[in-house]
Amino acid sequence: MKPFLSAAILCLSASGFAQPSPKTTYLRCGSLYDGKTDAARRNVTIRITGDKIDTITDNAAPAGADVIDLSREVCLPGLIDTHTHVLLQGDITAADYDVQLLKQSTAYRTILATVSARRALDYGFTTIRDLETEGAGYADVDLRNAIAAAVVPGPRMKVAGRAMDVTGAYPLHGYSWELKVPKGVQEVDGADDCRKAVREQISNGVDWIKVYSDRSYFVRPDGVLDDVPTFTIDELRAIVDEAHRERHKVASHAAALNGVHNSVEAGVNSIEHGMYIADADLTTMVAKGIYYVPTLFVGEYVAQGRAAEGAKVWVDMIKIHEDTFRRALKAGVKIAFGTDAGGFDWKIDPAKEFAIMVKYGMSPAQALHAANMSAAELLGMQDEVGSIEPGKFADIVAVPADPLQDIQQLEKVDFVMKGGTVYRHAQP
Numbered sequence: 001m002k003p004f005l006s007a008a009i010l011c012l013s014a015s016g017f018a019q020p021s022p023k024t025t026y027l028r029c030g031s032l033y034d035g036k037t038d039a040a041r042r043n044v045t046i047r048i049t050g051d052k053i054d055t056i057t058d059n060a061a062p063a064g065a066d067v068i069d070l071s072r073e074v075c076l077p078g079l080i081d082t083h084t085h086v087l088l089q090g091d092i093t094a095a096d097y098d099v100q101l102l103k104q105s106t107a108y109r110t111i112l113a114t115v116s117a118r119r120a121l122d123y124g125f126t127t128i129r130d131l132e133t134e135g136a137g138y139a140d141v142d143l144r145n146a147i148a149a150a151v152v153p154g155p156r157m158k159v160a161g162r163a164m165d166v167t168g169a170y171p172l173h174g175y176s177w178e179l180k181v182p183k184g185v186q187e188v189d190g191a192d193d194c195r196k197a198v199r200e201q202i203s204n205g206v207d208w209i210k211v212y213s214d215r216s217y218f219v220r221p222d223g224v225l226d227d228v229p230t231f232t233i234d235e236l237r238a239i240v241d242e243a244h245r246e247r248h249k250v251a252s253h254a255a256a257l258n259g260v261h262n263s264v265e266a267g268v269n270s271i272e273h274g275m276y277i278a279d280a281d282l283t284t285m286v287a288k289g290i291y292y293v294p295t296l297f298v299g300e301y302v303a304q305g306r307a308a309e310g311a312k313v314w315v316d317m318i319k320i321h322e323d324t325f326r327r328a329l330k331a332g333v334k335i336a337f338g339t340d341a342g343g344f345d346w347k348i349d350p351a352k353e354f355a356i357m358v359k360y361g362m363s364p365a366q367a368l369h370a371a372n373m374s375a376a377e378l379l380g381m382q383d384e385v386g387s388i389e390p391g392k393f394a395d396i397v398a399v400p401a402d403p404l405q406d407i408q409q410l411e412k413v414d415f416v417m418k419g420g421t422v423y424r425h426a427q428p
C-alpha cells in the first residue's frame with residue numbers, strides 16, 4: 001500500500017498546479033515614519049507584493065489597484081516587544097502565579113496563550129521575543145510554529161522555552177517539602193549541568209536562552225539596589241559560552257547590582273529589567289554592545305500589589321529604576337523596547353511603556369526607535385523587520401495622529417498588517 005500511495009501523491013504534484021502569483025496591495029498613508037529617519041514623509045504609497053514591501057513612492061496607486069486607504073493615518077513599522085510572556089496571564093501576587101502552574105494544564109495555558117498572542121498583534125506588536133513559559137515547558141515553541149504556519153494569528157515570535165535558574169531560587173515556593181510542585185524554570189547547578197541544559201533547550205527548539213541571574217532585592221542605605229546573585233560567574237559563563245557556540249543568544253533577568261554585574265561580565269546579550277545598574281557596568285554594556293531592556297511599566301504596575309503583600313521594596317524600586325534608565329540613556333547604552341507583558345494582564349496595552357520611556361527622558365523618536373530597529377537588531381532580525389523598506393516583511397501599523405507629537409498615539413493602533421495580511425483595520 002505505502003509505495004502505491006506515494007506514487008499517487010507524486011503524480012498529483014507532477015501534474016503541476018500553477019502557483020497563484022502573489023497578491024499586490026497598495027497602502028496609501030497620510031504620513032509615514034519608515035523607522036530609518038525621524039522625519040515623516042507625507043502622502044506615501046507603499047506597494048506590497050506577497051508578504052514583502054515592494055516599493056515606496058509619492059505616486060498614487062494605479063487605477064483599479066487594491067488600495068487600503070490610510071490617508072488620514074500615520075503609518076509606522078510594526079512594533080516589536082522584546083520581553084513578553086504569552087503563557088502568563090498576570091502575576092502581581094504569588095497566588096496569581098501559583099494558581100496558573102497548579103490548577104491549569106499546559107494545554108489550557110496554551111489556549112490562553114493563543115489569545116494573548118492575538119491581543120499582542122491587535123495592539124500593533126508584529127514581532128515579540130517571548131522570554132520563557134513559566135512552567136509550561138516548550139509550549140512557546142509550538143505556538144511560534146503554529147503562528148508561523150498560519151494556524152493561529154499572532155506576532156512573529158522568538159522564544160526562550162523553559163528558562164534557567166539554580167535550585168531553590170525560583171517559584172513555586174512555600175509548599176510542604178513533601179510535595180513535588182512544578183517549577184517556573186529548569187533548575188540547573190554547576191557549569192556542566194548548565195551546558196547540558198542549554199544543549200537540551202536548543203534541541204527542543206528555543207531561539208533564546210533565558211536565565212534568572214538574581215533574586216531577593218533590598219535597598220542599601222546608600223540607595224543601591226542589592227540582591228542575591230543566583231548563578232556563580234562560572235555557571236553563567238558556561239551558559240553564555242555554550243549558547244554562543246551554538247549561535248544562540250542569552251537574555252538575563254538581572255534587576256540589581258550583582259545579577260547585572262555577573263551577567264555583563266559573562267557576556268550575555270541583553271539585561272532584562274535592570275532596575276539598578278552600576279555606572280561601571282553601564283560602561284561595559286556599551287563596550288560589549290549589550291542591550292538594556294528596561295520593562296518600566298510592569299514595575300509600576302505590580303508595585304502596590306507586592307507592597308500590600310509585604311514587599312515594600314517594589315515601591316522603592318520605581319525611583320531607582322527611573323534613575324538607572326536616565327543614566328543608561330546618558331551613557332549611550334543600546335535600549336530595546338520590552339514590557340514583560342503577561343507579568344501584567346494582556347488586556348492592558350503594553351504600548352503604555354512608551355509614555356514612561358518618554359517621561360524618563362527619551363525623545364518620542366528614541367522610544368519609537370527602541371521598538372523598531374533597535375529591537376530588530378537585538379533579535380538579529382534587522383534585515384527582515386524594524387523598518388519599512390523594500391524587501392522587508394510588510395509589517396506595518398497605523399495610528400490616528402503623529403506619535404512624535406503625542407507618544408500615547410501608540411496606544412491607539414487601529415491598523416495592523418503582518419506579512420502583507422491585514423489583521424486589524426478599525427474604520428475611523
Ligand SMILES: [Zn+2]
Nearest residue numbers: 085131340343
Ligand atoms: Zn519577564
